[in-house]
Amino acid sequence: MTDYYSVLDGLRADPSSDLKELETVAIGAQLNAVQTLVERQRDQGQRQTGTTAISELKVQSVTLDNSDPDAGKVPTVVIDVCWDVTKVDVLDKSGKSIVSSDRPDTGWTRYTVANYKYVADPTGGWRVATGQDLKQTPCAAS
Amino acid sequence: MRGILIRLLLTALSAGVLSALVQGPSYADTVCSQTDPATGECLIWIEVPGTPGTPGEPGDDGPQDTGSGAACYWDGTSQGITKPPPGPVPCSSPAGYWSNNYHCYISPVKPQPPAGDPSWQGHEPGDGAVYNCYQPQTGLLITIWSQDPPPNSGTGPTPREVAQIAIERMRLSAINIGIAPEPGPDSVGLVGMPVWMWAKDPNAHTVGPITESASAGGITVTATAKVLHITWDMGDGTEVVCDTAGTPYMPEFGRKDSPDCGHTYKKSSAGQADDAYTVTATSSWVISWSGAGQTGTIRLDGLNRSTQIRIGEAQVLVN
Numbered sequence: 001m002t003d004y005y006s007v008l009d010g011l012r013a014d015p016s017s018d019l020k021e022l023e024t025v026a027i028g029a030q031l032n033a034v035q036t037l038v039e040r041q042r043d044q045g046q047r048q049t050g051t052t053a054i055s056e057l058k059v060q061s062v063t064l065d066n067s068d069p070d071a072g073k074v075p076t077v078v079i080d081v082c083w084d085v086t087k088v089d090v091l092d093k094s095g096k097s098i099v100s101s102d103r104p105d106t107g108w109t110r111y112t113v114a115n116y117k118y119v120a121d122p123t124g125g126w127r128v129a130t131g132q133d134l135k136q137t138p139c140a141a142s
Numbered sequence: 143m144r145g146i147l148i149r150l151l152l153t154a155l156s157a158g159v160l161s162a163l164v165q166g167p168s169y170a171d172t173v174c175s176q177t178d179p180a181t182g183e184c185l186i187w188i189e190v191p192g193t194p195g196t197p198g199e200p201g202d203d204g205p206q207d208t209g210s211g212a213a214c215y216w217d218g219t220s221q222g223i224t225k226p227p228p229g230p231v232p233c234s235s236p237a238g239y240w241s242n243n244y245h246c247y248i249s250p251v252k253p254q255p256p257a258g259d260p261s262w263q264g265h266e267p268g269d270g271a272v273y274n275c276y277q278p279q280t281g282l283l284i285t286i287w288s289q290d291p292p293p294n295s296g297t298g299p300t301p302r303e304v305a306q307i308a309i310e311r312m313r314l315s316a317i318n319i320g321i322a323p324e325p326g327p328d329s330v331g332l333v334g335m336p337v338w339m340w341a342k343d344p345n346a347h348t349v350g351p352i353t354e355s356a357s358a359g360g361i362t363v364t365a366t367a368k369v370l371h372i373t374w375d376m377g378d379g380t381e382v383v384c385d386t387a388g389t390p391y392m393p394e395f396g397r398k399d400s401p402d403c404g405h406t407y408k409k410s411s412a413g414q415a416d417d418a419y420t421v422t423a424t425s426s427w428v429i430s431w432s433g434a435g436q437t438g439t440i441r442l443d444g445l446n447r448s449t450q451i452r453i454g455e456a457q458v459l460v461n
Contacts (some may be wrong), residue, residue: 012180029251029261029285032274033186036283037178048180065257072254072267085179103182114256130259131176131186 001081001111004128005052009088011038012048027116027127045093055106055139056082069116076114076129082106082139108134175260175285187284188261204370204428208438211301213359214240215434216279221245226279228435233296237276242295242360242434244286246275251285261285298359305431305440307356308365316447317341317348317372319423322391325449332456333407338400339374339423340388349387350427363433367442370428376405377419411453418450 004025011017019035026034041047060078067073086105092098109131117125174184212230219228233240238249251272255261261272270289276282286292320342323331331337346352350368357363374382388403399406411419424446431438 028253029186029255029259029272029274032251033176033283036276036281037185040281052179063257068267070253072257072259072262072272074253074256076256076258083179088180090181098181100182107177107179109176109179112256112259116253130255130261132260133175133177 001054001057001079001113001128004111005054005083008034008038009048009051012041012090015042015047023127025128027114028129030128030130041090046090046098049089049091050085050087052088053084053086054081055084056080060110064118066118069118074114074116074129075118076112077126078110078112080108080110080134082108084139104138106138108136108138110134186261187282188263188286204426204441205430205439207441209302211431211434211436211438213242213298213300213361213434214295215242215301215361215436216245217435218245218279223280230434230436233294235278237278238274239294239296241275241292242298244275244292246277246282246284248292248294249274249276250291255285261287263287293359295360299361301361301363301431301434301436302438302440304356304358304361304363304433305365305429305438307358308354308363308431309367309429309440309442311354311356312352312365312367313347314350314352314367314425314427314442314445315347316425316445317369317387317423318343319421319447319449320388320390321421321449321451323451323453325451327452330452330454331407333410333453334456335397335406336399337376337405337407337451338389338391338395339382339384339403339405339421340390340400341372341423342390344387348425361434363431365429365431365440367427367429370426372403373424373426374403374405375420375422375424376407377411377414377421378407378409380405407453409453410455411451412455416450418452420448420450422446422448 007021007025011019011021019038022031022034058080060080062077064075065073066075084106089097090099111131112129113126114129115125175188176186178185214231214233215229216231217228231240235247237247239247241248251274254267255272257267265287270287273286273288275284275286320340322338323329341349351366353364353366355362355364371383371385374384376382382405384403386402389400411417424443427442429440429442431440
């Protein structure tokens with residue numbers, strides 16, 4: 001998860017960086033969503049400053065069903081992450097922040113990390129496949 | 143901090159947009175599944191079942207025929223979006239193929255999300271599939287579950303084809319010929335005397351205007367048809383084009399010319415087949431259609447009806 005945030009932060013900070021790097025940390029719907037987000041931000045001349053921190057991380061479950069990866073029957077690890085974006089800002093072309101004043105600086109997201117190439121690469125093939133917000137008390141900022 | 147207005151606008155827009163984005167054949171709701179921490183905006187929208195088990199599933203020759211129109215179209219008005227205005231869109235893009243029903247480009251999520259992900263809407267992998275639905279007009283990307291692939295509007299009917307369904311429902315027909323002298327063996331007109339032509343008992347099916355609608359492939363088209371002109375082939379090599387339905391002849395008109403649709407023969411019909419001129423009236427229809435964010439015109443010619451009239455030389459009758 002650290003790699004995921006690190007890559008995403010880097011791509012959003014540097015408009016010239018190659019979006020293909022996302023494929024090393026995300027896959028499927030998550031990859032598509034973050035690609036679309038970063039492309040749109042770049043089209044609009046937006047860029048990020050600061051980096052995302054992980055305050056807490058809890059592994060919730062592990063599944064090793066690898067019976068049909070392409071269809072979704074794939075080994076997964078479900079991880080709850082409490083992120084902290086206190087130091088993150090997003091600026092428009094003119095350098096003005098576009099971040100809303102009521103943006104929560106911390107929050108929980110439940111990520112599903114999957115390995116669609118488990119047989120070939122059981123350790124290095126893990127990618128963030130999807131995620132959903134968790135409505136629980138935000139963790140303390142790191 | 144900043145940009146509250148922008149965020150409020152996006153939030154309001156998104157709520158309205160998304161409720162309509164996935165309407166089409168589905169009754170599911172759309173919710174934000176994952177928020178982008180940095181901006182607080184939604185990163186992944188998904189459909190959740192609204193109704194359990196509901197799968198996801200438009201004087202001159204008149205105006206020119208404008209062709210088929212585009213099968214794939216954007217119309218955000220149902221989502222409260224007027225910019226960009228309704229109009230055609232490419233049927234395919236890097237984001238997939240266009241769906242008129244979903245108002246977005248569709249592509250299957252590859253690889254499919256892991257089992258248990260909310261985007262499966264409670265279904266197991268292998269039961270239907272999860273698709274990306276990307277709307278470039280708004281920049282929105284959502285994931286939808288559908289039992290079968292949403293129809294590719296690029297392979298569906300064009301607005302013209304849907305308009306033609308509407309035209310079939312109009313039951314357009316040729317005019318009933320009104321002509322003086324009357325057709326038939328007991329009536330003979332004279333060379334040099336005026337012939338009157340008109341559409342007898344004109345109605346919406348023979349001269350218009352008539353309006354019908356039809357829907358197919360997510361496209362709804364409304365078409366209005368009316369006769370632009372009637373071309374009368376008089377059988378003597380003359381064509382008379384009348385821009386009106388003509389005026390019915392009455393005996394009190396005597397030897398007057400028709401005010402709007404008439405002819406005068408210069409030779410008798412003797413020697414023609416059955417010693418009569420075959421008179422054919424061909425209607426030229428103009429059908430205006432609108433739908434799928436587009437408008438167009440279809441020209442329809444060829445509905446015709448014939449009759450025979452006899453024309454004799456006056457001196458022959460005198461003798």
